[in-house]
Each structure stands twice: as C-alpha cells, then as structure tokens.
Amino acid sequence: MDAVVRGLAIYFTLLVIIRLSGRRTLAQMTPFDLVIVLVISETTQQAMLGDDFSITNAILLILTLFTTDIGLSYLKRWWPRAGHVIDGVPTILVVDGVYDSKALRGCRLDREDVMEAARSQEGIETVQEIKFAILEVSGAISIIKKS
Structure with a gap:
C-alpha cells in the first residue's frame, strides 16, 4: 500500500x-x-x-x-x-500582426520563437503577415497567415 x-x-x-x-x-x-x-x-x-x-x-x-x-x-x-x-488552454501570441507581449512573457517565449514557427510553417518573413499565432496545449506554435 x-x-x-x-x-x-x-x-x-x-x-x-x-x-x-x-x-x-x-x-x-x-x-x-x-x-x-x-x-x-x-x-x-x-x-x-x-x-x-x-x-x-x-x-x-x-x-x-x-x-x-x-x-x-x-x-x-x-x-x-x-x-x-x-x-492548460491555447494562448494567443499574435493578433493581426501585433505581438501580445504579456502573453509572450507569460509563456516565456521570445518574438523569435514565433517567427521561427512562422518561417518554418508558412514561409512568413514578417510578423505583419501573421493573422494569429497560437501556442497550443501541446507546446507547438500554430500560425495562421493573413489572406
């Protein structure tokens, strides 16, 4: 026991x-x-x-x-x-090309972490091309590109 x-x-x-x-x-x-x-x-x-x-x-x-x-x-x-x-729940890191600094700090992430995911997933070069960047529960960053 x-x-x-x-x-x-x-x-x-x-x-x-x-x-x-x-x-x-x-x-x-x-x-x-x-x-x-x-x-x-x-x-x-x-x-x-x-x-x-x-x-x-x-x-x-x-x-x-x-x-x-x-x-x-x-x-x-x-x-x-x-x-x-x-x-946990997903955390939104970028909305319409603007970083959420508070969310990044809370998740202990840098802007470069988001951009690395954006480049590798969508070939995005600047944050202005990102509609949403979301830190998923799994720890992966999902990128939704602006249309």
Whole structure:
C-alpha cells in the first residue's frame, strides 16, 4: 500500500511541476532538458519504490500510475474545466500582426520563437503577415497567415 501512496504523490507532484514549467519545455527539448528528465526519472524511481525493489512492488506501482492516468483522462472528459487545469488552454501570441507581449512573457517565449514557427510553417518573413499565432496545449506554435 505504501507504493501506491508514494506513486500517487510523485505522479501528482510531477504533474504540477511539469504544468508550472510551461508548455514549451515539452515541445522543444534541449540537451539540458534531457539531462533534467533523466535525473528526475532516477529520483522519481527511488522516491516511489523506496527500499522495496521487488517485481511485485514495481508492477503495483506501474498499475497505479496507469490507472491514475486513465482516471484523469475520464475526469477531463466528464469535467472540461479539469482538462483546462491539467493540460492548460491555447494562448494567443499574435493578433493581426501585433505581438501580445504579456502573453509572450507569460509563456516565456521570445518574438523569435514565433517567427521561427512562422518561417518554418508558412514561409512568413514578417510578423505583419501573421493573422494569429497560437501556442497550443501541446507546446507547438500554430500560425495562421493573413489572406
């Protein structure tokens, strides 16, 4: 039973930390991010398993984590507000060729991040050619070109 409680505590702690760290961290991993993920995974494993490294404990923990994930997916389906809290909502970064500086700061993005997405997706050279730039929940930036 201790493994279940530990697993749930670590699961929700990581969910909150990853959610607070921002969506871009998940969309574009740098070598630094990879090292952090590896260190976190090792630390998480030790915290969840404690001193019990048995196969039974590991299976119980895996089942707990998958069941929690499935339960949260149902919760998000039944209660859309929970999905907004857990996954976030899309953020508009550019409207009719004008950057939303507050949104960029809040998402910890630079104007160059938006322009990189605009160039790669639509071949856009200037922000004035962008109707909307939206930071999606996945961390990707969607660009809608002016007609």
